[in-house]
Amino acid sequence: MTPPMITGLGLHKRFGSAVALGGVDFSAAPGESVAVTGPSGSGKSTLLHCLAGIIKPDAGEVRLFDERVDSLSERQRSHLRRSRFAFLFQFGQLLPELPADENVALPLMLGGDSRPKALEPAREWLGRLGLAGKEDRRPGELSGGEAQRVALARALVIRPAVVFADEPTGALDRATGDQVMGVLLQTVAELNAALVVVTHDPLVAARCDRTVEIRDGRLFDHPMAGARR
Amino acid sequence: MTSLAWRLTRLGGRGALLSTGLTALAVAVATLLLQFAVAGNFAFAERADRTEWRAPDEVDDGAAVIATATDFFGADAVTRVDLAELDGSAPAPPGMDSFPEPGQVWLSPALADLLEGVPEEDFLARYGGEAAGELGEEALAHPNELVAVVGRDAGSPVMTAERFDQDMISPRVVDGFDSGDASFLYGFYRVLMVLATVLMVVPVAIFGAAAARLTVARRDERLAALRLVGATPGQVVRLTLIETTLAALAGAVAGTGAWMVLTPLVARIPIDGGPWFVGDLWAGAPWMAAVVLAVPVLVAVSAVIGLRSVVISPLGVARRVRPKGLRAIRLVVFAAVSVAFLVASQMVGGGDMVVVAVLMGLFAGVIAAVNLVGPWVVQKIGRILARTARTPARMLAARRLVDDPKAAWRTVAGVALAGFVAGSVALIPMIETDTDARESETLTATVEADEAEALAANAAEAVDGLAEIEVAEPDPDFGAEGTAVVSAATTGADLERVRSLLTVALDGASPEREEVDEGIMSNGIVASVRVGVTVVLGVVFMTAAMSAAVNGLGSVLDRRKTYRLLHLSGTPREVLDRARRQETILPMAILGGGSVLTGMLLTAPLIGVMGLDATGVAILAATLAIGTAAVIGAGALSRPLLKATMEDVSPRPD
Numbered sequence: 001m002t003p004p005m006i007t008g009l010g011l012h013k014r015f016g017s018a019v020a021l022g023g024v025d026f027s028a029a030p031g032e033s034v035a036v037t038g039p040s041g042s043g044k045s046t047l048l049h050c051l052a053g054i055i056k057p058d059a060g061e062v063r064l065f066d067e068r069v070d071s072l073s074e075r076q077r078s079h080l081r082r083s084r085f086a087f088l089f090q091f092g093q094l095l096p097e098l099p100a101d102e103n104v105a106l107p108l109m110l111g112g113d114s115r116p117k118a119l120e121p122a123r124e125w126l127g128r129l130g131l132a133g134k135e136d137r138r139p140g141e142l143s144g145g146e147a148q149r150v151a152l153a154r155a156l157v158i159r160p161a162v163v164f165a166d167e168p169t170g171a172l173d174r175a176t177g178d179q180v181m182g183v184l185l186q187t188v189a190e191l192n193a194a195l196v197v198v199t200h201d202p203l204v205a206a207r208c209d210r211t212v213e214i215r216d217g218r219l220f221d222h223p224m225a226g227a228r229r
Numbered sequence: 230m231t232s233l234a235w236r237l238t239r240l241g242g243r244g245a246l247l248s249t250g251l252t253a254l255a256v257a258v259a260t261l262l263l264q265f266a267v268a269g270n271f272a273f274a275e276r277a278d279r280t281e282w283r284a285p286d287e288v289d290d291g292a293a294v295i296a297t298a299t300d301f302f303g304a305d306a307v308t309r310v311d312l313a314e315l316d317g318s319a320p321a322p323p324g325m326d327s328f329p330e331p332g333q334v335w336l337s338p339a340l341a342d343l344l345e346g347v348p349e350e351d352f353l354a355r356y357g358g359e360a361a362g363e364l365g366e367e368a369l370a371h372p373n374e375l376v377a378v379v380g381r382d383a384g385s386p387v388m389t390a391e392r393f394d395q396d397m398i399s400p401r402v403v404d405g406f407d408s409g410d411a412s413f414l415y416g417f418y419r420v421l422m423v424l425a426t427v428l429m430v431v432p433v434a435i436f437g438a439a440a441a442r443l444t445v446a447r448r449d450e451r452l453a454a455l456r457l458v459g460a461t462p463g464q465v466v467r468l469t470l471i472e473t474t475l476a477a478l479a480g481a482v483a484g485t486g487a488w489m490v491l492t493p494l495v496a497r498i499p500i501d502g503g504p505w506f507v508g509d510l511w512a513g514a515p516w517m518a519a520v521v522l523a524v525p526v527l528v529a530v531s532a533v534i535g536l537r538s539v540v541i542s543p544l545g546v547a548r549r550v551r552p553k554g555l556r557a558i559r560l561v562v563f564a565a566v567s568v569a570f571l572v573a574s575q576m577v578g579g580g581d582m583v584v585v586a587v588l589m590g591l592f593a594g595v596i597a598a599v600n601l602v603g604p605w606v607v608q609k610i611g612r613i614l615a616r617t618a619r620t621p622a623r624m625l626a627a628r629r630l631v632d633d634p635k636a637a638w639r640t641v642a643g644v645a646l647a648g649f650v651a652g653s654v655a656l657i658p659m660i661e662t663d664t665d666a667r668e669s670e671t672l673t674a675t676v677e678a679d680e681a682e683a684l685a686a687n688a689a690e691a692v693d694g695l696a697e698i699e700v701a702e703p704d705p706d707f708g709a710e711g712t713a714v715v716s717a718a719t720t721g722a723d724l725e726r727v728r729s730l731l732t733v734a735l736d737g738a739s740p741e742r743e744e745v746d747e748g749i750m751s752n753g754i755v756a757s758v759r760v761g762v763t764v765v766l767g768v769v770f771m772t773a774a775m776s777a778a779v780n781g782l783g784s785v786l787d788r789r790k791t792y793r794l795l796h797l798s799g800t801p802r803e804v805l806d807r808a809r810r811q812e813t814i815l816p817m818a819i820l821g822g823g824s825v826l827t828g829m830l831l832t833a834p835l836i837g838v839m840g841l842d843a844t845g846v847a848i849l850a851a852t853l854a855i856g857t858a859a860v861i862g863a864g865a866l867s868r869p870l871l872k873a874t875m876e877d878v879s880p881r882p883d
Contacts, residue, residue: 049797052797054796054797075801078799078801079799081798082800083799085799086798089794093791093794095791095795096632097631097633098625102624109620109621110621110799110800110801110804114619115618115619115624
């Protein structure tokens with residue numbers, strides 16, 4: 001088995017008196033897709049935020065390959081999130097005033113690339129995801145599925161090690177959701193990145209390599225491990 | 230309905246409370262400034278009213294004779310009122326217990342202070358009498374006014390000789406002091422106050438309207454939710470209106486309260502050489518209430534306009550499409566109004582009130598047009614910058630300018646308008662005449678030609694060798710028909726003494742130092758205008774900083790979701806801070822400079838190009854420095870909120 005790409009060991013996190021994570025171990029290997037399911041308020045998003053270095057766990061550690069993530073400074077974690085991780089949310093992560101190509105180019109420009117240099121791969125990714133000719137459109141001028149594919153292009157343009165997705169198809173109809181999910185799984189596999197998907201949707205979970213479930217802050221391997229595609 | 234609106238506000242969470250509170254605060258500041266502008270007009274009217282008794286209406290058969298003159302003493306001008314009783318039935322003038330007997334001199338408190346320790350021959354001797362009393366407030370425009378009332382004998386030549394200087398009143402028969410003409414100086418000041426009002430009220434109104442929409446913008450999602458559960462558009466509009474209007478009413482009341490508390494401070498602003506009676510600032514009290522009621526109504530109207538885009542769809546969240554290009558018609562309107570103003574200002578013949586009113590209206594129109602063309606310019610700037618941007622911060626800033634030029638304009642509108650105001654007044658000449666006594670001085674007084682020789686002989690005898698007396702023809706351009714000029718050449722040391730002797734010898738005419746004393750009056754006006762300009766700029770800057778702060782906070786609240794997600798995906802806050810700073814500074818730099826130039830260009834033909842003097846340069850430099858600092862400072866106010874917003878990842882029901 002390949003060594004895991006992202007690992008969480010003994011993660012604890014509480015908000016006030018509410019326990020969100022009560023000792024969670026988690027890992028995902030390169031090229032592997034893992035679905036995280038569970039009822040509302042079970043701690044799914046907290047796990048994702050801990051793994052991505054957005055919040056620090058109260059106890060436990062997070063590693064990207066061999067590097068500790070949770071002990072880095074806020075600045076270093078921001079840099080990590082920008083350069084090694086990618087995020088896909090339900091909706092709303094695109095800047096409404098930027099056209100599609102600039103939305104995709106933004107993370108590269110934040111990383112220091114010049115604008116022409118950043119726009120080139122951005123347009124390439126848009127083309128790959130079937131959005132050729134729509135580079136100039138603003139998010140408001142795109143359909144929900146198109147906007148989500150722009151968000152996907154933005155996530156992938158930095159060639160991330162890990163992609164975190166939080167209900168990526170939650171705002172889409174079934175057919176469009178299927179399509180976005182298919183593109184997501186396929187491109188993540190091509191990049192040999194790890195994919196962590198938080199979802200309610202059993203059909204989305206079923207398309208991942210593996211499913212884990214969080215209940216009351218504890219992690220269980222899902223009895224029915226998803227069969228890929 | 231009202232209770233539901235109130236409940237929604239209270240339960241709307243911190244964001245809703247914050248935006249409602251911001252609206253109330255913004256309206257409070259706007260109201261405070263409005264009350265100031267309104268009260269200012271009434272206060273000038275009050276001052277003007279109290280000068281009326283010095284120029285009562287002339288009657289055929291009256292109780293007293295009145296005449297006025299302006300006497301000079303060092304760097305000061307003293308208003309002299311000569312009074313003589315005719316038949317013993319004359320009423321006591323305002324501020325005095327009784328009609329002055331011949332030989333009685335009543336001084337205003339400030340004049341009494343000024344004359345403390347001054348030898349009688351240097352000043353009081355001019356009036357040939359003894360100080361008999363102090364003038365009360367009712368007789369004075371302001372507490373520091375220099376006024377002397379001199380009781381005369383009706384038969385004395387002082388009360389019969391014609392007076393020739395512009396601001397003097399020749400002896401006239403009156404039957405009382407109840408009605409008359411206000412001092413022409415205060416007529417002039419009142420026009421300036423109207424101009425200042427226009428300059429202050431327009432930015433304040435723009436700011437107030439923007440504040441009204443703050444609450445509305447913040448409501449997008451919740452309004453949509455209300456529509457979703459079946460509220461009709463009308464109900465949604467009403468709910469929001471109630472909420473906004475209540476906030477505005479609270480703000481208007483608070484602002485008016487603040488104004489009332491501040492009146493004693495405002496009363497110390499010196500205009501025309503003196504502070505104000507606090508009572509003058511309360512003269513418009515009935516209008517205060519009108520302002521309190523009018524402000525929420527205006528805010529409500531502005532809110533309705535802001536709501537139009539929101540209530541249509543239950544799916545609410547307005548989708549961002551390609552930003553609508555603002556049409557160039559804005560530029561055309563601006564150009565048209567500006568040209569109209571320029572043309573009208575060239576056609577002004579006299580100081581007709583109607584013409585002045587039209588000009589003021591057009592000037593207000595120009596300012597409003599600046600507000601129209603501003604967003605258009607902002608969008609153009611954004612387009613250019615978006616094409617050339619190299620850094621992500623610059624790109625974000627530029628796209629935002631293109632996307633919502635009106636919001637960006639609202640942030641800088643205050644400074645741009647301040648620049649316009651500063652540019653308009655920078656060219657007003659502020660030359661002050663030096664009034665120090667020189668080694669040799671020449672005093673001149675205008676008298677009737679027939680009597681010139683006799684008066685000159687009188688004068689020569691009176692001065693007894695202290696001065697050389699001559700009689701000359703009047704100035705061919707300005708001198709009145711049938712007059713002659715008596716002049717006295719003397720030394721600086723004997724100046725005031727000679728002046729006193731001459732005033733008596735020339736039957737009450739007021740001898741002036743050549744080229745100096747005419748400057749004292751304009752010095753007073755220049756000083757007042759300078760104070761006025763400072764106050765107006767202060768108000769406009771306060772508005773600018775407030776609107777920058779409010780809009781900065783508002784834009785963070787508006788975009789809190791996006792900011793949070795940007796933070797999640799690793800966007801450094803510094804980039805966003807830099808982008809937000811550039812959003813304001815870039816248009817401010819261009820529009821600020823542009824509006825200074827526009828202001829200069831528009832007023833140059835009106836007041837004549839005198840070139841920039843030091844004061845003008847100082848005003849401009851201060852405008853730019855304070856404006857930039859204020860807006861950057863105000864923008865920095867929203868940084869903690871941005872930080873809190875970005876890093877807020879606590880669990881939420883989305």
